[in-house]
Amino acid sequence: MNENLSVLGVFALLSILAVGGGAAVLPETKALVVESHHWLTDDGFRDIYGLGQVVPGPNMLMVIVIGYHVTGYVGALLAFLGFFVPAGVISWGASRVWDHFEGSPWRRSLQQGMAPLVVGLMAAGTISIARTAIDGTLTILIAVAVFAGVYFVKKVNPAILVLGGGLVGLALLSGTGAGLP
Amino acid sequence: MNTPAQPGPGAAPDTEAAPYAVPRDVRLWDIFLTFLGIGAVSFGGGVVAYLRAGLVIRKRWLDEEHFLSALEISQALPGLNATNMSIIVGDRLRGVWGSIIAFLGITLPGGTMVLILGVAYAANASNPYVNAALVGVGAAAVGMLSAVTLQIGRKQLGSLVDIVIILVTVGMVSFLHISLVWVLLTVGPVAVFLYRPRRQAADAPGGSSE
Numbered sequence: 001m002n003e004n005l006s007v008l009g010v011f012a013l014l015s016i017l018a019v020g021g022g023a024a025v026l027p028e029t030k031a032l033v034v035e036s037h038h039w040l041t042d043d044g045f046r047d048i049y050g051l052g053q054v055v056p057g058p059n060m061l062m063v064i065v066i067g068y069h070v071t072g073y074v075g076a077l078l079a080f081l082g083f084f085v086p087a088g089v090i091s092w093g094a095s096r097v098w099d100h101f102e103g104s105p106w107r108r109s110l111q112q113g114m115a116p117l118v119v120g121l122m123a124a125g126t127i128s129i130a131r132t133a134i135d136g137t138l139t140i141l142i143a144v145a146v147f148a149g150v151y152f153v154k155k156v157n158p159a160i161l162v163l164g165g166g167l168v169g170l171a172l173l174s175g176t177g178a179g180l181p
Numbered sequence: 182m183n184t185p186a187q188p189g190p191g192a193a194p195d196t197e198a199a200p201y202a203v204p205r206d207v208r209l210w211d212i213f214l215t216f217l218g219i220g221a222v223s224f225g226g227g228v229v230a231y232l233r234a235g236l237v238i239r240k241r242w243l244d245e246e247h248f249l250s251a252l253e254i255s256q257a258l259p260g261l262n263a264t265n266m267s268i269i270v271g272d273r274l275r276g277v278w279g280s281i282i283a284f285l286g287i288t289l290p291g292g293t294m295v296l297i298l299g300v301a302y303a304a305n306a307s308n309p310y311v312n313a314a315l316v317g318v319g320a321a322a323v324g325m326l327s328a329v330t331l332q333i334g335r336k337q338l339g340s341l342v343d344i345v346i347i348l349v350t351v352g353m354v355s356f357l358h359i360s361l362v363w364v365l366l367t368v369g370p371v372a373v374f375l376y377r378p379r380r381q382a383a384d385a386p387g388g389s390s391e
Binding site for chain 1: 188206220221223224225226227228229233238250251252253255257258259260261262263264265268269270271272273274277280284287288290291295296298302303306309310312313314315316317318319320321322323324325326327328329331332333334336337341342343344346347348349350351354355356360361362364365368369372373374375377378
């Protein structure tokens with residue numbers, strides 16, 4: 001019961017803080033889920049983030065799995081609603097009044113000022129996943145290969161590269177006990 | 182701009198001069214299926230590109246300008262671009278119900294799949310094969326996130342002010358572990374202030390922002 005409320009509260013807070021999208025709120029998600037509430041281990045968080053990468057739609061749908069880990073299907077539903085509804089309602093309301101600010105020069109200031117902040121938050125999100133996901137030569141090679149594929153070869157669907165990373169891991173790491181505690 | 186009532190029944194040039202009108206008679210079912218389709222195929226992040234292909238090009242429910250304006254709102258506000266845009270576009274098409282239906286459509290396929298994977302993962306969290314595959318996926322995710330960050334951030338790297346804002350943000354979040362609330366409340370206003378409206382918007386010289 002209390003855990004359910006915590007799930008709803010944590011993800012509702014993250015929803016409101018998710019300025020700049022999913023990657024930008026990743027460090028805070030990890031801090032709350034792993035460090036404050038101990039719902040998951042570092043590796044568990046990385047794994048679940050990985051699950052979000054291989055399904056279609058926004059990859060932050062992985063919050064559903066985090067909720068499921070805490071209190072089962074109820075937690076899954078609460079995490080989903082908590083993470084998407086508050087921000088959705090804000091956007092819905094804002095889009096209805098947005099045009100009133102059509103001519104305001106502050107709209108441009110807001111965009112220009114927030115753009116680098118969001119990039120910084122995304123970089124921090126990358127760092128927070130890298131801290132657990134990058135461990136040893138093979139993971140570095142996979143990350144570099146996928147980076148190059150996404151950044152330089154624009155025609156490739158990133159999902160295929162992510163799945164490819166999974167297959168490489170499966171083929172080369174399954175004998176080594178990587179990722180086990 | 183509205184075309185003023187013309188003298189006489191000259192309705193001919195209307196189609197060309199009239200501004201783009203949001204279609205009013207889109208059925209909820211159609212909205213649901215369209216967003217469900219986008220939600221089911223948009224693998225690999227970057228859902229916005231799939232939305233544009235589906236809504237602007239295929240369905241012609243929005244023109245480019247309305248699409249970009251919805252994107253602008255989504256980016257400036259909390260939440261994911263994909264879901265926020267679905268809500269905004271759904272609202273423009275059919276009001277509140279349109280936005281709820283569009284939101285459910287875009288999230289249902291991926292949400293169901295990730296839950297199935299999550300339940301399977303919970304049962305096999307210590308399986309060495311599952312772990313090995315997810316180590317690979319995690320590493321790949323780092324590669325993808327850094328590529329996307331660089332793609333979006335490339336523009337900013339030409340401006341000293343932007344570089345400072347990026348570095349301060351990364352430092353506060355990744356190294357000082359300051360809560361995102363405080364980062365947004367401190368860096369946000371400073372960054373917007375640095376870009377405050379001026380008579381001729383020249384980029385502020387690279388002053389450090391503490």
